[in-house]
Amino acid sequence: MAGRDHLTIVDHPLVQHKLTLMRDKDTPTAVFRQLLREISMLLAYEVTRVLPMTTKPVETPLTEMDAPILSGRKLALVSILRAGNGLLDGMLDLIPSARVGFVGLYRDEETLQPVQYYCKLPEALDRRLTIAVDPMLATGNSSAAAVSLLKEAGAKDIRFLCLLAAPEGVARMKEAHPDVPIVTAALDDRLNEKGYIVPGLGDAGDRMFGTK
Ligand code: URA
Numbered sequence: 001m002a003g004r005d006h007l008t009i010v011d012h013p014l015v016q017h018k019l020t021l022m023r024d025k026d027t028p029t030a031v032f033r034q035l036l037r038e039i040s041m042l043l044a045y046e047v048t049r050v051l052p053m054t055t056k057p058v059e060t061p062l063t064e065m066d067a068p069i070l071s072g073r074k075l076a077l078v079s080i081l082r083a084g085n086g087l088l089d090g091m092l093d094l095i096p097s098a099r100v101g102f103v104g105l106y107r108d109e110e111t112l113q114p115v116q117y118y119c120k121l122p123e124a125l126d127r128r129l130t131i132a133v134d135p136m137l138a139t140g141n142s143s144a145a146a147v148s149l150l151k152e153a154g155a156k157d158i159r160f161l162c163l164l165a166a167p168e169g170v171a172r173m174k175e176a177h178p179d180v181p182i183v184t185a186a187l188d189d190r191l192n193e194k195g196y197i198v199p200g201l202g203d204a205g206d207r208m209f210g211t212k
Pocket of ligand 1: 195196200
């Protein structure tokens, strides 16, 4: 895992291999979705590294020992609609007891600012590690707005998980939420004039749901 505190790039060979297959424009929807499920499991593994541990006495067939176990800290995954949903399945395979929230934002065409149209969050966010998920950190405007919503709802320990990040999005998040670490599989070169990440993988929502 490479990175500084605010940005962690998961450079594991399996993650990088799957990401390359996802970038390929000829990868069909069903394969894209399956790869996303697998890669999100691997990303969930990295982003939950910070979960606190305790020990519990266990009797193995040979002896007794104090064995490490999660200390029971509660977790919330929050999907930023709609593409965030693609990251949820794999993450829930790994952490099935996590609570799940959803935030929906659209961009006002006049002000170009994100506007909330849906928000349903788990209770007691102040006591949970809250992981906001969105595959593409592009301009960072909607991600920063979603994280602000989470903070307004009480979340104190937030991580942002994405598949691809653009330097512009990372900078925007760092400016708005320097306390929120970002975990991603790759930091790409730039945004194009339409706000797509380059080289990227195209529109993540369209590719995972087969829309255009
Ligand atoms: N959202 C996407 O789905 N793709 C991009 O490249 C940027 C934002």
